[in-house]
Amino acid sequence: MALKPGNTTLMAAAAAAVLLALAGCGEKPTGSGQQSAVNPSSPVNTGTYAEGQPVKSKFNEFEDATAITYHQPEIPKGADVETLVKSEGKSTTVSLKVEGLEANRKFGAHVHVKPCGKEPGSSGPHYQNKKDPVQPSVDPAYANPKNEVWLDFKTDQDGNAQVESTVDWKFRPGEGRSIVIHAMPTMTEKGKAGMAGDRLACINIR
Template sequence: MPLSSATGALLVPLALLPIGPPEIPAAAPDQVVDAPFDRADGIVPARAVTHAPDLVPYGAQARVTVHRAGGRTTVSVELTGAAASHEFPAHVHTGYCGTDPAASGPHYQQVAGSDAADNEVRMTLRTDPDGAGRASATVPWEFRADEAHSVVLHAGPGAGAHAAADRAACVDVDF
């Protein structure tokens, strides 16, 4: 019960005051792309296309989130409705998605030709038995303007008729 002083003001016992620093909410993402996967050759260009509907069916959903802070970038990918219990290597690519899987270009590299582990955005997205999964990667740099345009999910191991490096799906994201 609060105590009152001679002036009638309420005094709050110190035990009720919060201890430690205040909680800081997570920073809002710089960019979020939510898109269903569709045909690459549809009448209306799709933001997310699938080149392997057996692995990423039409209507499967992607969410790509990009956070930039302090010279670092985090790219996160969430996927629902994809092949169950599958492993998709994922990378940022230089081109946009297109009817030809190769349209997305090569992997974006911060330093061209370098094999350093942090020179590219590299993730492995593993889906659960319901076909949902997520992955993220943080790199110690920010993308150069107008040089990175998509996230590509590669077919990965055990992809049946597809080679592991085949581009299974692509999401346009202007980094």
């Protein structure tokens, strides 16, 4: 049911995870929820978005954790998402699991620099290990899955998918704060590299 990049292997190290339910529609996302700890090494946030304020995490790793959808029915209110970010040595693994999205559909997804916000553009550009001096970045020398975290996936007949990516670097402090799901798979050609259409949803990860 999932599209998994070939260079991705989830390591058995202590993990930081977020489990949230997407909600809202259009440009006015709203939410409420609660937090719980499964165990000390695996902080988890859970919630179902309705009216209220974004979920506040009691874990430093996921301060102000939220899951916001900007488009229905592609990513409907009540859809679930789980993210996992693990660092070991010089590498970082990011995984994304979704349930209840539009079925049999391809999506683009990347780690972005800033946290999610009410507007789709609030999360800023893609996180890049080596920053492209020209923005927006569409040069494949910078906009590629080794310099960024790409998590493109295709949902199954139930709207579910799981994907992960491992890169040989760690996030800079204060950056790499969210995963944005886009309307189409990520382009790779020069002048369009990294582009993946509209921002459909955003999930805070750090």
